[in-house]
Amino acid sequence: MEEIKFTLSRRDFVRSVATVGAGAVLSSSVMGQEAAKEEKPQETPKTTPKPDDLKVAIIGAGSQGNNLVNNALKIEGIRFVAVCDIWAFNLNRQVKILKKFDHEAKPYADYQDMLATEKDLDAVIVASPDWVHAEHSIACMKAGLHVYCEKEMSNDLAKAKEMVLASRETKKLLQIGHQRRSNPRYHHALKMITKDKILGRITHCNGQWNRGTSQSDEIGWAKGADMDEASLKKYGYDTMQRFRNWRWFRQYSGGLIADLGSHQIDIYNWFLMTPPKTVIASGGLDYYKGREWYDNVLTIYEYATEAGPVRAYYQVLNTSSFGNLYETFLGDEGTMQISEDDTIGKIIKEPRAKKREWEDDSAELDKMGRSEISLKVGETLKAGGKKDAVVEQMVANLSKPPHQVHLENFFNAIRNGTPLSCPGEVGYETAVTVLAANDSIAKKGMVEFNPEQFKV
Numbered sequence: 111m112e113e114i115k116f117t118l119s120r121r122d123f124v125r126s127v128a129t130v131g132a133g134a135v136l137s138s139s140v141m142g143q144e145a146a147k148e149e150k151p152q153e154t155p156k157t158t159p160k161p162d163d164l165k166v167a168i169i170g171a172g173s174q175g176n177n178l179v180n181n182a183l184k185i186e187g188i189r190f191v192a193v194c195d196i197w198a199f200n201l202n203r204q205v206k207i208l209k210k211f212d213h214e215a216k217p218y219a220d221y222q223d224m225l226a227t228e229k230d231l232d233a234v235i236v237a238s239p240d241w242v243h244a245e246h247s248i249a250c251m252k253a254g255l256h257v258y259c260e261k262e263m264s265n266d267l268a269k270a271k272e273m274v275l276a277s278r279e280t281k282k283l284l285q286i287g288h289q290r291r292s293n294p295r296y297h298h299a300l301k302m303i304t305k306d307k308i309l310g311r312i313t314h315c316n317g318q319w320n321r322g323t324s325q326s327d328e329i330g331w332a333k334g335a336d337m338d339e340a341s342l343k344k345y346g347y348d349t350m351q352r353f354r355n356w357r358w359f360r361q362y363s364g365g366l367i368a369d370l371g372s373h374q375i376d377i378y379n380w381f382l383m384t385p386p387k388t389v390i391a392s393g394g395l396d397y398y399k400g401r402e403w404y405d406n407v408l409t410i411y412e413y414a415t416e417a418g419p420v421r422a423y424y425q426v427l428n429t430s431s432f433g434n435l436y437e438t439f440l441g442d443e444g445t446m447q448i449s450e451d452d453t454i455g456k457i458i459k460e461p462r463a464k465k466r467e468w469e470d471d472s473a474e475l476d477k478m479g480r481s482e483i484s485l486k487v488g489e490t491l492k493a494g495g496k497k498d499a500v501v502e503q504m505v506a507n508l509s510k511p512p513h514q515v516h517l518e519n520f521f522n523a524i525r526n527g528t529p530l531s532c533p534g535e536v537g538y539e540t541a542v543t544v545l546a547a548n549d550s551i552a553k554k555g556m557v558e559f560n561p562e563q564f565k566v
Contacts, residue, residue: 157212159189164521165231167192169221169246170238171204174260178235178287179204181514183211185521192228194218196345197353199335219341221246225253233283233524235517236260240369241346241362244269247284248276256283258520262372262544263537265364270541274534274566283523285530286537288376289516290450294507299448300381303439306466308457310443312415315378315422317438319370322431326398326405329354358401365403366426367391367547370435376540377437378411378422385539385564386411386422389557391550397429405429409547450512457483539564 164187168175171193182188190213195201201217208215218224225231233256236246244264247257257277263286264270277284290296302308328351336350346361347353356362357369367375379385393407405428413420436449443463447456459482507515522528542564550557 157186157189159212160187163187163189164233164524165189165191165228166233166235167194167215167224167228167231168204168235168237169194169224169250170236170260171195171200172237175200175235175237176204176207178237178258178260178513178517179208181511182235182517183208183213184510184514185518187525188521189213190215191231192216192218192224194221194224196220196341197335197337199332221249225249231255233258233521239356239362240265240364241356244273247273251276251280251282251284254280254282256285256520256524258285258287258517259537260287261537261540262364262368263534263541265362265368265545267538267541267545270538271566274538277534283520283530284534284537285516285520285523286532286534286540287513287516288373288532288537288540289512290373290377291380291531291536292516292519293450293512294515295448295455296377296380299446302457303381303446304383308444308466309439309441309446310460310463311417312382312420312439312441313418314420314440315382315438316424316440317374317378317422317436318425318427318433319374319435320425320427320431320433321370323429325431326428355401358403360402363403364541364545365407365548366405366428367393367407367409367544368541371407371409371424371426371547372540372544374435374437375409375411375422375424375544376536378413378424379539379543381439382413382415382420382422384413384415385543385559385561386413387559388412389543389546389550389559390555391547393547393551404551407547407551409550411543459483535566538566 166182166188168179168190171179172195175195179190182190190208193201193204193208193215194217195204196219198219201219205215205217216228218227231253234246234250236243236250236257236259238246240262241264243259243262244266247259247263250257259273263273273284276282303312331350331354337353342349342353347356352359352362357365363369364372389409389411391407391409393404395401395404397405406426408425409423411422411424413422434449434451434454436447436451436454438445438447442460444457444459447454449455510518516531519528519531523530542559546557546559
């Protein structure tokens with residue numbers, strides 16, 4: 111997203127803060143990739159086509175593709191003209207939804223047919239399974255189109271690197287779907303950590319994404335909606351069960367650590383401003399049957415930051431939802447916990463930490479001798495009662511789903527040259543980081559990174 115420049119003082123900013131804690135600055139509704147709570151398209155008004163609309167297609171009209179379409183429908187100047195999905199059930203559903211909003215999108219089962227036919231496209235959203243992200247994204251960029259590709263950008267690092275190289279060669283934008291990178295709460299949190307030094311020296315991080323069995327059980331399909339055997343085979347699947355539950359299988363996915371963990375481990379890399387030096391991980395398929403990927407992964411990453419070493423713990427579970435999802439940064443002067451879940455978010459000061467001038471204007475609790483501060487984003491008034499444009503921008507984005515803000519950043523980059531929040535190079539660094547955890551589990555030992563591994 112466009113970097114938010116804070117021209118007002120920190121005291122004035124926090125004085126503006128009025129509801130919902132570091133959580134209000136730092137969190138939002140939960141929007142995970144595969145169990146995303148889809149925005150209802152009925153909430154989006156119909157639009158009339160305009161000559162300067164960006165013409166967009168979607169490849170992959172499953173739950174996440176549908177979620178991205180519903181968020182993109184809220185953005186002015188976007189016109190869907192094509193939908194591609196190998197499964198007729200998804201394809202027809204998405205076309206019908208778009209038609210309700212006067213988007214006459216043509217259906218395609220094969221992306222190659224779509225690219226050969228649709229000559230006026232500007233951009234494509236790729237929300238197909240991870241293992242074909244590279245194939246779809248590279249073909250679209252070589253066809254002259256900008257690409258928004260869901261994460262993990264690929265479950266194969268060689269293919270992920272090819273995606274970045276294709277973006278450079280074609281000079282087409284490649285945005286990877288790590289939506290926290292566009293979230294104003296996370297941008298503000300990073301400023302508090304790096305500019306205000308609110309945590310002092312960070313020494314540790316921890317985070318998690320726990321999901322119970324109700325969110326992790328087998329995904330079925332409507333009776334009579336089976337894809338025929340020849341079509342399944344053509345597109346690389348043996349059965350409908352493997353097609354619908356592709357995240358369980360190594361051919362198609364990087365497993366839990368890529369599917370969920372990459373969202374949050376990406377934040378470790380971003381906030382610590384460096385990729386890790388090592389990772390050691392443990393995990394297993396201990397609960398479910400008939401799957402290939404682990405149902406639990408526990409990791410420890412080691413980082414060498416300018417301030418000193420940092421150890422970062424992360425866990426992802428498919429058997430318990432306790433604690434939901436969050437990231438925590440622990441320093442010698444305080445701890446910050448942040449999340450996309452708007453019930454989670456706070457700063458807890460260490461007793462030794464100096465008092466900041468703006469604390470008098472913040473909601474503060476005392477818990478076991480430590481101050482727990484809740485910061486809240488409201489409206490800041492300048493002298494004379496005028497609203498501050500910077501805070502207005504932040505508040506406007508806070509009211510939007512995280513995926514919408516990330517999509518807006520992508521479309522603004524196409525229109526105005528706005529820097530991408532998560533270009534391919536960033537997505538690649540994250541893919542190297544998270545997929546190494548699987549390597550560590552397989553070898554039952556530590557994996558050391560070479561700094562060159564993160565570069566393309």
